[in-house]
Amino acid sequence: MADLDEQRRKVEELKRKILEQKKKGGVEPPSEPPSVKPPEVDKTKAEQAARQAQEAQRQAIEAQRQAQEAQRQAAVESQKRADDAKRQAEDAARKQQEDRQRAEAAKAQQPQHSAALVSLQAYAQALRQAWADGQLSKDEDVLLSTLRKSMGINDQEHASLEQEIQLEIYLQAIVDSWKNGSITPQDFDRLDTLREKFKISAEEHMRLEKQVRQEILRQR
Numbered sequence: 001m002a003d004l005d006e007q008r009r010k011v012e013e014l015k016r017k018i019l020e021q022k023k024k025g026g027v028e029p030p031s032e033p034p035s036v037k038p039p040e041v042d043k044t045k046a047e048q049a050a051r052q053a054q055e056a057q058r059q060a061i062e063a064q065r066q067a068q069e070a071q072r073q074a075a076v077e078s079q080k081r082a083d084d085a086k087r088q089a090e091d092a093a094r095k096q097q098e099d100r101q102r103a104e105a106a107k108a109q110q111p112q113h114s115a116a117l118v119s120l121q122a123y124a125q126a127l128r129q130a131w132a133d134g135q136l137s138k139d140e141d142v143l144l145s146t147l148r149k150s151m152g153i154n155d156q157e158h159a160s161l162e163q164e165i166q167l168e169i170y171l172q173a174i175v176d177s178w179k180n181g182s183i184t185p186q187d188f189d190r191l192d193t194l195r196e197k198f199k200i201s202a203e204e205h206m207r208l209e210k211q212v213r214q215e216i217l218r219q220r
Contacts, residue, residue: 119151120161127165134169134194166198167208174212181216 126147130140148158173194177187195205 116152119153120157123147123151123153123158124161124165127162128168131162131165131169134173134190134197167200170194170198170200171208171212174209178209178212178216 123144126144130136130144136144144158147153148155170191173191177183177191191205194200
């Protein structure tokens with residue numbers, strides 16, 4: 001009997017709970033535990049840290065590259081300065097050597113030049129004596145040829161000196177012809193003969209004669 005009453009009490013208690021739950025809006029399903037979401041904040045921080053590490057690595061590589069480039073440029077500039085200094089030293093040494101060689105050559109040529117000048121002056125005097133009478137004999141021609149060979153005078157120097165001497169002789173002949181203020185027929189003949197032998201043109205004769213006459217008039 002006691003067991004039956006206990007069962008009834010439990011049934012009544014269960015009904016009461018059911019009625020209370022219905023009043024509250026029905027039976028609520030048992031609550032589920034909240035879903036666990038991944039820690040987004042921690043993930044973002046990790047990504048930022050990874051990016052920062054990559055950026056730091058990139059900057060370190062760039063700094064190393066710039067340092068290597070600066071070192072290479074410094075080495076290039078240093079080599080260039082060394083090459084320039086070496087080239088300048090070589091140029092200075094070469095110029096000094098060339099100047100010394102030129103000085104030695106000029107010093108060596110000076111006696112030769114003096115000897116050549118003396119030879120030309122001596123040969124000019126011989127030419128002057130040979131052409132003094134307005135003509136050149138065969139013996140005089142042979143003597144002049146021998147002098148040219150012994151003195152080392154070439155044909156061009158001989159021709160230049162001979163023409164100069166002939167003009168001097170012809171000019172002196174004009175002076176002698178006009179020294180009295182007039183010219184005689186004999187003087188004309190002598191000048192014509194000299195002009196033909198010396199191959200002096202009429203224009204050159206007129207120039208020389210005008211020069212002589214002006215000088216004579218100035219002296220009076």
